[in-house]
Amino acid sequence: MRLLRGGGDPPSAVGAQRLAGYRARAARVDPAADLSAARSLGARLVCPEDHEWPGQLDDLGDARPVGLWVRGKPSLRLWALRSVAVVGARACTEYGAHVAASLGAGLAERGWVVISGAAYGIDGAAHRGALAAGGATVAVLACGVDRAYPPGHTELLRRIAEQGLLVSEPPPGAHPTRRGFVLRNRVIAALARGTVVVEARYRSGSLVTARRAQRLGRLSAGVPGPVTSGLSAGVHELLRGEATVVTDAAEVIELVGGMGELAPSRRGPLVARDLLDPPAARVLEALPARGGADIRQLALEAGTGTDETVARLYELLSLGFVERQGERWRPVTPQGGSSDVPRGGP
Amino acid sequence: MRLLRGGGDPPSAVGAQRLAGYRARAARVDPAADLSAARSLGARLVCPEDHEWPGQLDDLGDARPVGLWVRGKPSLRLWALRSVAVVGARACTEYGAHVAASLGAGLAERGWVVISGAAYGIDGAAHRGALAAGGATVAVLACGVDRAYPPGHTELLRRIAEQGLLVSEPPPGAHPTRRGFVLRNRVIAALARGTVVVEARYRSGSLVTARRAQRLGRLSAGVPGPVTSGLSAGVHELLRGEATVVTDAAEVIELVGGMGELAPSRRGPLVARDLLDPPAARVLEALPARGGADIRQLALEAGTGTDETVARLYELLSLGFVERQGERWRPVTPQGGSSDVPRGGP
Structure with missing residues (x-):
C-alpha cells in the first residue's frame, strides 16, 4: 500500500501501465479503513509476499493481483x-x-x-x-x-x-x-x-x-x-x-x-509434521491409525469446531498427510521412512 | 465363385484361413441360384475387379469382402x-x-x-x-x-x-x-x-x-x-x-x-465429361448454367425418372461436375481450362 501511494520501485512482476492504474486507484482509496473493515468481519489481505499467497497466481505475470481479500478460516x-x-x-x-x-x-x-x-x-x-x-x-x-x-x-x-x-x-x-x-x-x-x-x-x-x-x-x-x-x-x-x-x-x-x-506428491513435502499449526496438528493427532473417522468424531476428539476441522483436514490433505474417501478421513501411511515426512518425500 | 469352388491360386489380399472358411461356405451355396435370384429383383453382385467396386474396401486387407450384393440404380x-x-x-x-x-x-x-x-x-x-x-x-x-x-x-x-x-x-x-x-x-x-x-x-x-x-x-x-x-x-x-x-x-x-x-477435388477428375453414362450425361445437360434447378425440374428436362435423377446427381456430385445447395443443384464451373474436366483437374 505504501508502495502504491509513495511511488517507490515498482515490483518486477507488475508492468508500468498497470502500476499507474493501480496508483491512480490507490489514491482514491483508504487502505487503513479497508483493513479495519476487513478486520472487523474476520477477513484478511493476502499479498504475494505472504505465506498464504497461492504461488500459482504468479503465472498471471503482469495481470497478477496485488493482493486478495480473504474471509474464512482455511489457508x-x-x-x-x-x-x-x-x-x-x-x-x-x-x-x-x-x-x-x-x-x-x-x-x-x-x-x-x-x-x-x-x-x-x-x-x-x-x-x-x-x-x-x-x-x-x-x-x-x-x-x-x-x-x-x-x-x-x-x-x-x-x-x-x-x-x-x-x-x-x-x-x-x-x-x-x-x-x-x-x-x-x-x-x-x-x-x-x-x-x-x-x-x-x-x-x-x-x-x-x-x-x-x-x-x-x-x-x-x-x-x-x-x-x-x-x-x-x-x-x-x-x-x-x-x-x-x-x-x-x-x-x-x-x-x-x-x-x-x-501435484504436491511430486514436489516433496510442503511442511514437516512438527511445523504444522497447532489446530492442524491436533486434528492430525485425532485421526485413528486405522479405519478413519468422520468430521463429527474428529471435531469431538480434537476439540476443534466442525468448520475449523474441515478447514484443517483439507489443508492436511493438500500437504499429503491425510486422505478422504466419501465421509471418512484417514492418515496417509508415510512411504519409505520418517513419519514426519508426508508421502512423496525425499 | 469358380475360384472358391475350384481351389485355384488364392487372391493375394485374402489370407489362407479366411479363404478356407469362404470355401467351406462356398461349398454349401448355389451361386447360380443366388445370381438368378438377384437378377430377378434387379440386384447385382459387385466384386473387387468390377468398375463399381469401392476401392476403399481394400483397406480392410484380409477382411475385405469377396463381393457385395447391391440393389438400386446408383453406382x-x-x-x-x-x-x-x-x-x-x-x-x-x-x-x-x-x-x-x-x-x-x-x-x-x-x-x-x-x-x-x-x-x-x-x-x-x-x-x-x-x-x-x-x-x-x-x-x-x-x-x-x-x-x-x-x-x-x-x-x-x-x-x-x-x-x-x-x-x-x-x-x-x-x-x-x-x-x-x-x-x-x-x-x-x-x-x-x-x-x-x-x-x-x-x-x-x-x-x-x-x-x-x-x-x-x-x-x-x-x-x-x-x-x-x-x-x-x-x-x-x-x-x-x-x-x-x-x-x-x-x-x-x-x-x-x-x-x-x-477428396475427389485433389485426386483430379475421375472421369471426363464425354465418358459419362448416357443418363448421367442427360442430367448434366439438363442443368441450367445459372441459378440451378430442383430434382423435379431436372427429371422433366432430362426425361429421367425422379429416383434415376437423384442417383445420377449424386454420382455427378462425387465426380465434381455438380453441387447441391439445399433443394437446388447446379453445375460446377470448371477451373482453369477445359470444360470437359471437373474442378481440380490437371
Whole structure:
C-alpha cells in the first residue's frame, strides 16, 4: 500500500501501465479503513509476499493481483493446491444445475476443493454440492468479501464464509462491476488446477475463463449436454477445441490428478509434521491409525469446531498427510521412512 | 465363385484361413441360384475387379469382402466417395432420433450420402432424414438384399431400394445372424469417409464400428448428449478418446471434407465429361448454367425418372461436375481450362 501511494520501485512482476492504474486507484482509496473493515468481519489481505499467497497466481505475470481479500478460516494457499473450478451459465437448465451439484459433491467427497464464482445457476449449484458433501469450497467474488451479491445468495455466501473461503480482489465494500467479473475470472482460472464448464452459451464468460485456464497451462474440460440446447452450445464449441469431455467427478480428477507438475506428491513435502499449526496438528493427532473417522468424531476428539476441522483436514490433505474417501478421513501411511515426512518425500 | 469352388491360386489380399472358411461356405451355396435370384429383383453382385467396386474396401486387407450384393440404380463406388456413416442405438431416445434425422437431412442437403445399417432407432432415423431431404442413402444389411429385416422397416427398405442403395455381403435369401451384424459393421466403417455415432451405450456395436473406422484411418465423431443418459455414455467414452465432438451436419462435413486424400477435388477428375453414362450425361445437360434447378425440374428436362435423377446427381456430385445447395443443384464451373474436366483437374 505504501508502495502504491509513495511511488517507490515498482515490483518486477507488475508492468508500468498497470502500476499507474493501480496508483491512480490507490489514491482514491483508504487502505487503513479497508483493513479495519476487513478486520472487523474476520477477513484478511493476502499479498504475494505472504505465506498464504497461492504461488500459482504468479503465472498471471503482469495481470497478477496485488493482493486478495480473504474471509474464512482455511489457508487459501493450501486449499488451492488441490482445487478445481466449476463454472457455467447463470440461467442454467435443471440438467446443468443437477450436473454442477453432482460434480461439486463428487469432487468434495474425493478431497478436492471446489472453486467457483458464487453466481446464480451453475456456480451456486457447484458450491452447494460441495457444502452438502461436507466439503471445501472457495467463492471468488467480483465485489467485496463483505457484500451479499447476488442478493439471492446471501445465505449461501454466509455458509461459504463459515465453512470455506470468500476471496476477492476489490476491497471490502466494493460493488461488483462488469469489468470486475472479467478480472475475477482470471483469478479463478489461475487459482485452480483446472476449469470445468458445465453449461455455457456461445460467447459466455465461462468460456473465457476456460480458455484463460488453457493459456495458463491449466486443464480445461466441459460437460456435454444435448446438442439441441443453446446452453450446451458454448461447451461443445470448447470441446471441439482443446478441452476434454468429462461426465463425472472421477473423470475430472483423473485429468487434474495427472498434472504431475502441480501435484504436491511430486514436489516433496510442503511442511514437516512438527511445523504444522497447532489446530492442524491436533486434528492430525485425532485421526485413528486405522479405519478413519468422520468430521463429527474428529471435531469431538480434537476439540476443534466442525468448520475449523474441515478447514484443517483439507489443508492436511493438500500437504499429503491425510486422505478422504466419501465421509471418512484417514492418515496417509508415510512411504519409505520418517513419519514426519508426508508421502512423496525425499 | 469358380475360384472358391475350384481351389485355384488364392487372391493375394485374402489370407489362407479366411479363404478356407469362404470355401467351406462356398461349398454349401448355389451361386447360380443366388445370381438368378438377384437378377430377378434387379440386384447385382459387385466384386473387387468390377468398375463399381469401392476401392476403399481394400483397406480392410484380409477382411475385405469377396463381393457385395447391391440393389438400386446408383453406382455404389461413386456414391461412397462422398459418404458419411451415421450409426447408433436401436432403442434410442427421442432426442437421439431427432438428432439422427437432422444429421441425415443436413448431410443430404449438402450433397453427402448417408450410410447406415437400416436398424431400428438411430439407423432408421438417419436414413429417413436423408430420404425426406430428397437425398442419397445407402443401407448396408446383415441379411440378403431381398429380405425385409427388421420387419418394421419393410417400407423404409423398399424406399431405399428405389431411391438409394441396399448393400449386403450375404447372398439373397440370407437371414441376419449375430456374426453377420459384426461383419456388416466393418463394411460400413470402411465404406464411409467417416462414422458418426449418435447414441450408444457402453460396449455398443456402434462404438465398435467407430473404432474400426479409426483404425482404418477414417474420421470418427460423436454427438454428445446429457451425461445423465446411459444412451450417451458410450458416445462420451468415444469422445474422451480419438473421436471428435460434432453437433450438426455442417460440423461433420467440416471434418470429413478435410480428409484431403479422399477428396475427389485433389485426386483430379475421375472421369471426363464425354465418358459419362448416357443418363448421367442427360442430367448434366439438363442443368441450367445459372441459378440451378430442383430434382423435379431436372427429371422433366432430362426425361429421367425422379429416383434415376437423384442417383445420377449424386454420382455427378462425387465426380465434381455438380453441387447441391439445399433443394437446388447446379453445375460446377470448371477451373482453369477445359470444360470437359471437373474442378481440380490437371
